[in-house]
Amino acid sequence: TTVVVNGTASHNIPETLWGLMFEDISHSGDGGLYGELLQNRAFQEVTPGTVAALAAWTPVGGASIAVIADSTPLSSALPNALQIIVPDGVAGVGNMGFWGINVNASWTYNASFFFRFPDTLPSSDVTATASLVSASGGTVFASANVSLSPTADWTQVFTTLTPSASAPDTLNNFTVTFKDFSGTINTALFSLFPPTFMGQENGMRADIAQALLDLGPSFFRFPGGNNIEGNTIATRWQWNNTVGPLTSRPGREGTWSYINTDGLGLYEYLVWIELMGMQPIMAIWSGFSLGGQTVANSPDALAPYIEQARQQIEFVVGNTSTPGGALRASLGHPEPFTLNFVEVGNEDQFAPSTYLYRWPAFMNALQPLFPDIRFLATTFIFNPVLGPTPQSYDSHMYDTPDWFAKNSIMYDGFLRNGTTYFEGEYAAISVNPSDLFGTPANGRFTFPTMNGSVGEAAFMMGLERNADIVFAASYAPLLGHVTQNQWTPNLLAFDAGAVIKSTSYYVQQMFSLNRGDAYLPSTRADPSGTLFWSVVQQNAPPAFIIKLANTGADAANVTFQLPAAVKGAARLVQISGNPTDSNTPESPDKVVPVTSSVDAGQDMVVAAPGFSVSVVTVPIA
Numbered sequence: 001t002t003v004v005v006n007g008t009a010s011h012n013i014p015e016t017l018w019g020l021m022f023e024d025i026s027h028s029g030d031g032g033l034y035g036e037l038l039q040n041r042a043f044q045e046v047t048p049g050t051v052a053a054l055a056a057w058t059p060v061g062g063a064s065i066a067v068i069a070d071s072t073p074l075s076s077a078l079p080n081a082l083q084i085i086v087p088d089g090v091a092g093v094g095n096m097g098f099w100g101i102n103v104n105a106s107w108t109y110n111a112s113f114f115f116r117f118p119d120t121l122p123s124s125d126v127t128a129t130a131s132l133v134s135a136s137g138g139t140v141f142a143s144a145n146v147s148l149s150p151t152a153d154w155t156q157v158f159t160t161l162t163p164s165a166s167a168p169d170t171l172n173n174f175t176v177t178f179k180d181f182s183g184t185i186n187t188a189l190f191s192l193f194p195p196t197f198m199g200q201e202n203g204m205r206a207d208i209a210q211a212l213l214d215l216g217p218s219f220f221r222f223p224g225g226n227n228i229e230g231n232t233i234a235t236r237w238q239w240n241n242t243v244g245p246l247t248s249r250p251g252r253e254g255t256w257s258y259i260n261t262d263g264l265g266l267y268e269y270l271v272w273i274e275l276m277g278m279q280p281i282m283a284i285w286s287g288f289s290l291g292g293q294t295v296a297n298s299p300d301a302l303a304p305y306i307e308q309a310r311q312q313i314e315f316v317v318g319n320t321s322t323p324g325g326a327l328r329a330s331l332g333h334p335e336p337f338t339l340n341f342v343e344v345g346n347e348d349q350f351a352p353s354t355y356l357y358r359w360p361a362f363m364n365a366l367q368p369l370f371p372d373i374r375f376l377a378t379t380f381i382f383n384p385v386l387g388p389t390p391q392s393y394d395s396h397m398y399d400t401p402d403w404f405a406k407n408s409i410m411y412d413g414f415l416r417n418g419t420t421y422f423e424g425e426y427a428a429i430s431v432n433p434s435d436l437f438g439t440p441a442n443g444r445f446t447f448p449t450m451n452g453s454v455g456e457a458a459f460m461m462g463l464e465r466n467a468d469i470v471f472a473a474s475y476a477p478l479l480g481h482v483t484q485n486q487w488t489p490n491l492l493a494f495d496a497g498a499v500i501k502s503t504s505y506y507v508q509q510m511f512s513l514n515r516g517d518a519y520l521p522s523t524r525a526d527p528s529g530t531l532f533w534s535v536v537q538q539n540a541p542p543a544f545i546i547k548l549a550n551t552g553a554d555a556a557n558v559t560f561q562l563p564a565a566v567k568g569a570a571r572l573v574q575i576s577g578n579p580t581d582s583n584t585p586e587s588p589d590k591v592v593p594v595t596s597s598v599d600a601g602q603d604m605v606v607a608a609p610g611f612s613v614s615v616v617t618v619p620i621a
């Protein structure tokens with residue numbers, strides 16, 4: 001195959017092209033990106049007195065424990081407490097973390113909890129011991145004492161834990177025990193944090209955040225996905241319940257079947273996005289919940305939700321003379337955050353008839369207030385026809401590897417009329433086109449597979465070719481716990497100790513780190529064939545960057561006739577494997593990209609093994 005590359009660029013590559021899509025699904029937030037190590041730390045949204053309310057907690061040393069609705073609640077947002085009845089001896093409670101706790105001797109952990117003595121006050125201070133212990137209880141890795149003053153008022157205590165050794169596995173508990181005390185103590189809002197990514201307060205798990213930073217992402221779409229929608233209107237994501245002290249965050253029933261603490265709140269997202277050098281693509285709730293409840297078509301019914309969305313945006317970009325901007329400043333960020341894109345809902349193709357009135361209601365109110373923000377519609381593109389005409393759409397694609405390759409031409413025929421597109425979710429998820437969302441036994445991927453990743457690469461060639469109208473794209477879902485998940489495959493899998501980079505992760509990275517500045521048109525690939533390519537020009541250092549995907553089993557040589565003289569050696573990054581190969585917890589590095597140096601030539605021959613993606617950077621003379 002010979003590809004002739006044109007020296008005249010057709011369009012620039014937008015700065016926003018490759019980024020991240022995030023929502024709390026498969027414990028990607030609580031138990032994932034969010035650094036908190038304790039599960040069910042504040043007994044949010046649970047029913048007191050039930051076994052379920054004690055999720056992740058166990059008694060230690062003969063204590064009796066129960067979640068109660070405290071007669072003196074810690075706060076109106078956190079009405080529940082963990083009541084511990086301590087017998088003589090050493091007794092208390094333990095938390096198993098999010099299916100394990102990573103005990104690392106090079107870390108210092110910050111631990112805290114609230115307490116009060118609801119009945120008879122002890123005659124003197126009570127010693128509580130916070131510890132990191134093996135789940136079997138045989139090994140104490142770290143412990144520290146804190147003194148609890150005899151008080152019936154809620155009081156917070158803090159300590160640090162520095163393990164004397166790293167644990168061999170993550171089967172560890174955090175415990176708080178009491179000695180020389182027998183009686184009743186109420187506790188609430190426990191917390192245990194390792195060092196966070198870049199030291200952000202109430203911030204992110206360092207290894208996951210680093211893996212995301214290593215993708216070189218430009219944007220972060222959040223907080224959903226289905227998870228912004230809620231299963232009901234009452235349980236939708238509400239920004240104002242996610243900011244301020246943790247004691248004022250009630251949490252919510254997440255859309256993905258577990259409680260969200262909202263410890264990872266709007267402010268934490270925005271600070272982290274800034275630290276990562278990304279920009280937000282932020283969603284507002286658009287009047288439709290996933291269970292089917294929709295806000296009625298009346299100005300009065302819609303007004304409170306539109307106002308909540310306005311306040312959400314004001315919190316992000318309002319100046320400090322506005323209530324939202326002042327609140328943001330009080331949390332430590334007087335400067336407005338960057339906010340260029342706001343998405344109105346998520347996948348409103350599931351409620352198109354009501355989006356016909358919801359879209360204009362939100363747009364007519366919000367666009368004049370925030371003229372510099374580009375609002376994205378979330379129905380199918382131009383279906384239904386919305387007014388005012390959307391400037392941009394977010395479109396989602398989950399399909400087979402084969403579908404992605406064949407549809408690399410998807411945007412080629414779109415009108416160039418000012419409308420821009422965000423491929424806000426896409427992934428090859430199954431080899432079975434008639435049961436895409438089925439089980440692994442029916443072809444669904446558990447982890448991204450090499451053939452899926454190569455199919456996605458073929459599709460991404462089309463996104464680069466159409467980057468004059470496709471301004472952003474993100475694989476989804478981004479993160480999923482290895483076992484506690486609601487969706488597979490995910491770009492990164494993780495558990496309490498490990499982060500597993502998938503074959504699709506590496507493909508995303510190869511595109512993102514080699515995005516170039518301008519697109520050079522070239523001979524068109526046959527969309528029903530097996531070879532797909534894209535060539536861009538990079539300004540500094542000057543280079544042509546060739547990307548080539550081979551979705552077939554047979555190796556192929558492709559000659560790229562480049563439009564200018566080249567010099568020196570070219571750098572080849574290549575990933576290839578068997579079509580069903582995946583990186584898994586057992587074999588996390590089964591398929592990784594390999595970097596090598598190859599001879600550069602103006603007729604540049606790239607050898608593409610079967611099921612491979614290659615990126616060749618050719619320096620310009």
Ligand code: AHR
Binds near residue numbers: 023025226346
């Ligand atoms: O990425 C998983 C889900 O897929 C998202 O929450 C939703 O937007 C889509 O249907």
